[in-house]
Amino acid sequence: MPIFFREPGRTPLRELEQLQRRMDRLFQNTFGTEQFPWRAGVYPLVNLSEDKDNLYIRAELPGVTAEDLEITLQDNNLILRGERKIPAEENQVNYHRRERESGFFRRIVALPAQGRVDKVAATCKDGILTITMTKPEETKPRKIEVKVG
């Protein structure tokens, strides 16, 4: 056996182990939950959730009020359009940092296939837009009773 393998603390087996651990970390970063957001890549990013009666779409829109928004439901698509405005400050100001952005946005969110909806309501609170869509009666989960024959 070559002499360098006899070095204490440095065995081929241990090196393999280290490599394995590094590979695991790489896979976790690439495919794991850490990186999954912004699948659509269109502003605003939305979260879609549901409970047994409603579908919910939420988006973070700080500084956007109801009158800056235009929400349309077309077939199975929800269209979100609007504008984020940052009111101009008085003339005398000088900026240290300017990270907030203004501009317009337009996005289509495709609802799940069974997502025919009855009623739609939208609220804006603390910069979060929540769109609540009521599921029609026939798509709600039903309890099926088993009869004893």
Place this chain on the structure above:
Amino acid sequence: MAEKELQAKVKEEAPAKGERVRPGRVFVPAVDIFETPETLVLVAEMPGVSGDKVTLDLKESHLTIYGEVGPPLGAGETMVDQEYFTGDYQREFHLGSVIDQSKIEATMKDGVLRLVMHKVEKAKPRKIEVKVG
């Protein structure tokens, strides 16, 4: 005045500083900071944070803003498709000018925090009278 289309961005996570008691993520809010001759104004975007959940801490010239968000989902809801994460907001600043601690106004509206801090008046030259004893 729709001049620019907004781009989707993933929120930046705040660097971990010690261990937190509350589980969850912490993000860095986007801020605008500007000065007028009398004031220093900080505007921070913290969607999901209501006015009573903001903590401001000013020690000498070290300012910390912290915003706590509620649970992302209502009771009984399950996530179907998630594009963004929710979490608290935290950011720290060293202020260049001296701030009058008693004159800080903070307002929270539609997820945007606006902090108006008044600068301390420069120490005025004083006349010292010498009494004749």
